[in-house]
Amino acid sequence: MAVRPDRSVASGTIAWTQVRDEIRARGLRWTAQRRRILEVLEATRGHVTGSELVERCRERDPATTPSTVYRTLDVLEELGYLSHSHSAAGREEFHVMPEAEHAHLQCRVCGRTWELDADEAESVVDPVARSHGFAADLGHLTILGRCAVCVSAEAAEPRLPA
Template identity: 40%
Template sequence: MPDRSDTVDWRAALRDRGYRLTPQRELILAAVDELGHATPDEVLAKVQETASTVNASTVYRTLEVLEELGLVHHAHFSDRAPTYHSVRGHEHFHLVCRGCHSITSIDTAEADPLVETLRARGFEPDLGHLTVFGQCADCQGGAS
């Protein structure tokens, strides 16, 4: 899969779908980019560092629009709120440690054997939403 940072022009995507390019949308997408993986509340806190007038409902609605446009993805790393990340970097899936709660981004190419098996069954996976839970090497070493 190509690096989508060159193919995703979020400003054009908003305009092409009839959405206005607002300062709030720009701040929210910039916050998602900067934070890497963030819940809506974490995005809100980051945005409010520069624009205290942005509220939680604006962040939630904007994240929904950005996901609908394919500019961000969300994943569920636990029973907490979904965590959003930009698609402007490399496409990846996630490893989440149940011990220390660390999140590791893994390039989708590393899942090629699984993807090919699923495709052979007539199924096209969406790895951007894939989260694999387990234990990282540090936590495995600490548990022995």
């Protein structure tokens, strides 16, 4: 799908004018709504759900429509500026401008999430690449389970059998 262009970018920040130019270069259009969404993304770090992004856009402009936001997020993902995965609850989790594609761990007990760096994610996905020739989308991968802390908490305070 999308090839992410090279970007000269300061630490953690994004050259958003470049997004605008790329949008125009593809025959897409630069609109007030898209500018607003990019402003919101610029002020965002880490992971956000779709509805959080809608909410933040509404703070800037109460007239914001969900469908417009989601459609723009689709476009940005297609262009490689975002990725999304699904949380344990099945909600969409967006990750803004990852410097490198990475996967996630999410604990179903305490809800915390961790990022897997590229090397680790690669080693996770390597077996299926070898045996099935399967090219995994690392950015979409969220592994659900229990973190080390919650596992040992469970061991310390065992449940009664029914």
